[in-house]
Amino acid sequence: MKKIGVFGTGTVGKTIASKLIALGYEVKMGARSADNEKAAAWVKSSGDKASQGTFTDAAAFGDIVFNCTKGDISQDVIKLAAGNLEGKILIDISNPLDFSNGMPPTLIPALCNSNSLGEALQELLPGTHVVKTLNIVTSDVMVDAARCGGEATMLMAGNNAAAKKEVEAILRQFGWSDIIDLGNIRHARSTEMMLPVWLSVYLLNNNAFFGFKIVRP
Template sequence: MSKISIFGSGNMGSALKARFEDAGNSVEFIGREDEVKPLGDIVVFAVPYPSVKDIIKKYKAELTGKIIVDITNPLDFNTFDDLVVPADSSATAEIAKELPDSHLLKAFNTTFAAVLANKTVGDNVKPRVLVAGDSESAKEKLIDAVEGSGLDILDAGKLKRARELEAVGLLNISLAAAEKISWSQGFHLYK
């Protein structure tokens, strides 16, 4: 069991809180107006990518050594048609530069909140979440924290795979925004 701190209590943060609690973890939301306080073993950034900068500024010392799960999709919110990070990087890699002593993971960004909340994608298929990161122990701790939640996690490789996960997230969001798919559907990796 882990103590998990989630920045962001919107649709994604709320769905993740429920899934982590299903797996027996202790979960708290951290709001932007909250005083700085000790954080859990696992910290989730469930906020728009531009908001991460303020979190890091306020909590940099508390984030040191933590497992950070970045679920952001660094979209250009004006067009919903591009990513705002360098083409050879990712939001997670950019965050890792700011938090070099933390263990960055990319996960949940290719899975919509409704899929997480319902624990199904498409025709009642159990959602499979992809996770990328350089720390094998951090990935294992996240996988353990999701065990029993109604989700599967598949290790997608090193942190450099976050770039591809963010591209899939962009495609998923743009298809749903154009009403070509439902927000309760999306990509699923069968194995």
């Protein structure tokens, strides 16, 4: 079973990392400092398959790496770890959200419409297979698709077909059975721009446990 690195110590990072541990993977959680307190607490509660280190350490450890950092810092994080991501799969689940004016956040202008965070990370990592997925639901639904109350659709985008097959296998372990491969990483624009819709529904119902369903013949 492949080793996995997880960038980020927040709710999303911990949720993803904990699910991967439950599935039997060895997981290293990465942060700016090797002794990050949130990462240490997660390791303590997660057993002997869990470890922690810097972003660079997590990138070196993982055969596959999840980017669970906030979208406004993801590019800086990737620059720190880029040397250890060559030839690997980076599953990018972050969104380019700007919270500077409070809730609801807006999309960062330079990373929407004619660009996306997924594309920006792929440009920084020409030798890495960036796959955009899971960014259209809340973290608990990411790792347990049934939590949305029905059979929702998960979308993904990336340039490398073999990498997407590996990512699809993990998505299925997370309970996703209806998966659509949109094509190359440019389609990260579409999924990232679904976030305003997600936020509108969330704020209306004060409930994050939902997903999107693509109905087709």
